[in-house]
Amino acid sequence: MGRETPKQQQQVSYTVEQLVAVNPYNPDIVPDLENYVNEQVSSQTYSLDANLCLLRLYQFEPERMSTQIVARILIKALMAMPAPDFSLCLFLIPERVQMEEQFKTLIVLSHYLETGRFRQFWDEAAKSRHIVEAVPGFEQAIQTYAIHVLSLTYQKIPRPVLAEAINIEGLSLDKFLEHQAANSGWILEKGHVRGQLIVLPRNEFNHPELKKSATDTVPLEHVTRIFPILG
Amino acid sequence: MAANYDYEEAPGTYDDANRQDLGYDPNFVPDSVKSFVVHLYRHIREKNVYEIHQMYEISFQTLSDRLFKDTPWPSVDAVAHYVDNDQVFCLLYREMWFRHLYARLSPTLKQRIDSWDNYCSLFQVVLHRVVNMQLPNQWLWDMVDEFVYQFQSFCQYRAKMKNKTEQEIALLRQFDQAWNVYGVLNYLQAFVEKSNIIQILEQEKEGGEQFTATDGYDYSGGSNVLKVLGYFSMVGLLRVHCLLGDYQTGLKCLLPIDISQQGVYTSVIGSHIATIYHYGFANLMMRRYVEAIREFNKILLYIYKTKQYHQKSPQYEQILKKNEQMYALLAICLSLCPQTKLVEETVNSQLREKYGEKMARMQRYDDEAFAIYDELFSYACPKFITPSAPSFEEPLVNYNQDAYRLQLKLFLYEVKQQQLLSGVRTFLKVYSTISLAKLANYMEVDEATLRSILFTYKHKTHSVDSDGKIISNADVDFYIDDDMIHVVESKPVKRYGDYFLRQIVKLEGVITDMDRIKLE
Secondary structure, three states: OOOOOHHHOOHHHHHHHHHHHHOOOOHHHHHHHHHHHHHHHHHOOOOHHHHHHHHHHHHHOHHHOOHHHHHHHHHHHHOOOOOOHHHHHHOOOOHHHHOOHHHHHHHHHHHHHHOOOHHHHHHHHHHOHHHHOOOOOHHHHHHHHHHHHHHHHEEEEEHHHHHHHHOOOHHHHHHHHHHHHHHOOOEEEOOOOOOOEEEOOOOOOOOHHHOOOOOOOOOHHHHHOOHHHHO | OOOOOOOOOOOOOOOHHHHHHOOOOOOOOOHHHHHHHHHHHHHHHOOOHHHHHHHHHHHHHHHHHHHOOOOOOOOHHHHHHHHOOOHHHHHHHHHHHHHHHHHHOOOOHHHHHHHHHHHHHHHHHHHHOOOOOOOOHHHHHHHHHHHHHHHHHHHHHHOEOOOOOHHHHHHHHHOOOOOOHHHHHHHHHHHHHHHOHHHHHHHHHOOOOOOHHHOOOOOOOOOOHHHHHHHHHHHHHHHHHHHHOOHHHHHHHHOOOOOOOOOHHHOOHHHHHHHHHHHHHHHHHOOOHHHHHHHHHHHHHHHHHHHHHHOOOOOHHHHHHHHHHHHHHHHHHHHHOOOOOOOOHHHHHHHHHHHHHHHHHHOOOOHHHHHHHHHHHHHHOOOOOOOOOOOOOOOOOEOOOHHHHHHHHHHHHHHHHOOOHHHHHHHHHHOOEEEHHHHHHHOOOOHHHHHHHHHHHHHHHEEEOOOOOEEEOOOEEEEEEOOEEEEEEOOOOOOHHHHHHHHHHHHHHHHHHHHHOOOO
8 A cells, every 4th residue: 555665765865764764853853754754755656664653752842733734644544444553643633633624624534534424534535635645646546446346345435335435436537447447457347236346356356266265284293293293 | 579569559639658667767777688789799790590589579578578568678888788788789789679569559759750861770780781590581571570660660659749848849840850751771682682682582593692491591601681681671661662552662672572371471470470461462453453462362361370389479469460451461461352262171160250240241331331331440450640741730639530541431432432333333233135125114213324334344354464454353344335245254174184183192091001001
């Protein structure tokens, strides 16, 4: 879901990763970490460790906290779903800050995604365009998450359910489906009564027979018990 | 001498100094104490680790019980001349002195600050000078453990601004570096770095170094102090990060230690328990319930089997307390993530006894259930802290509960999101296939809502592990084909391999017995 990608970044950000690894408990690196957040936003990369480091430093010196930066961190964390990054960040943000309007909205958005309420999510996101448009790649990231959940759940999914989950309809959806069929192994079936059915790729979660079972593996230490007998 | 995590300090409104002065002469050194410091000093100089351990663990405890039940030990100035005024010994003595104070009495602000100074001096010596000592692991663990405990205690104390006296506020302003969060974290980090412990552990895996094999002790004439302090500091960092609510980083700090194996962390029971307790708790907060259940299960079984050997130890109470807390956490994990195969028989029966009824109620997810989640979480969680400096502006408030309230709130929020899942689980256990329409009808929701619930079930039961992989925790699973739900129940697998192994051993036993019988 797009975690650390230091290789794609410039020289400056590689040094930030080093700072976080080697000297994280240092108030002087706050500006570097803040710049790094903005860089993650503009270059569509992501580093949870660096962002947690910054949130910690804000916790140590609350006067230095920039709510704009914190909001950006939270949006990036939301985009990392299904990873629990959003809650990990919330654990470090004081309650009174979480009560502010923009954070309450983000928490509501997270809640909708956590509980599979995709239609409500897209409705709310539409109302808060100024928040979510601030971070490029937001829409695609959430659509990726939605498809992830659908792939855990469905073998064959009706078109309207898919459309609602990823917020794409009509001709755009047709194009999207063609692209997925060509590149991701989706199969489009002509549905009977209910319209088009999309067959999602097989995985161990929607096709239980594919589950690799650690069935009758016996650990070596147990077998060594009978070596004296066999020998 | 182990840190008492739950030591609730008495309110700082009365004059602590007075209470301690009653019948206490810091300069009076009983003969037994003189003998104690003289012998301990000699053993440290001669690197007799076994004797040091006996004196540290047993003699110190005995003397404390006999002579210093509710007063401090003699001051370091009074004993210094018995030990050649040795700087390092005096620092070590003072460390024990303060630990005793925290355990038996209520430290004043001045004493808290002095203890911080002592740790700074002691740590500077270890970090920057070549220290030629071998100290028992128990002592080195206690140092790190107590250091973090006193930090936590100070944050709790400092956050209660409401009834602070003028002098206390003046002292707090003046000594704002004492128990500063940056200082605490940087000392622990410095130990990890300066000791090179991470590289040592890496090289040990490839056979290049000896550390775990010698329990951290140095048998080539050197000192174990820096290395072992570096090692235990990794656990210390895990603990501090949990207190701050940063579980991801906490677990990262512990990564160099392989908890699937024995190690130096298991050489001291206090360290073993502290490591697994915080590891499990961090995983719980990161929703990695299966991982938490696995580790809690292992340690609870271990404690069950070995606690009798620690009955006389000063850590016994602490062991029992952590044991109870981990059962509570296990109850929480299993209620949020039901599993059938992960908990060992003995542990399971203990769990049923302590929390069987509560677990049944938790899985109903009604108001009473949330109250029980709240109760268990509050009982078992670490003592979270607010690390920032207090505001000295009027009105002075107590904010020592803020950190805990936030963690609790977010935890209950997560529990609430799982509210509708136990209902689904019940139905899934009964049907092998059922249409969305029918299930929606039974659950008295519309189809769109049912879909959301099913998505939630899938999302919450499939967690992301530390490598980013998706792992299913679902005991009952399903998939949907168009509008039909197909239930998949994971059947317990017949373990033929285990069965044959057991029978082979048994048969061998019978044959051996038969061989012994002499026929008349």
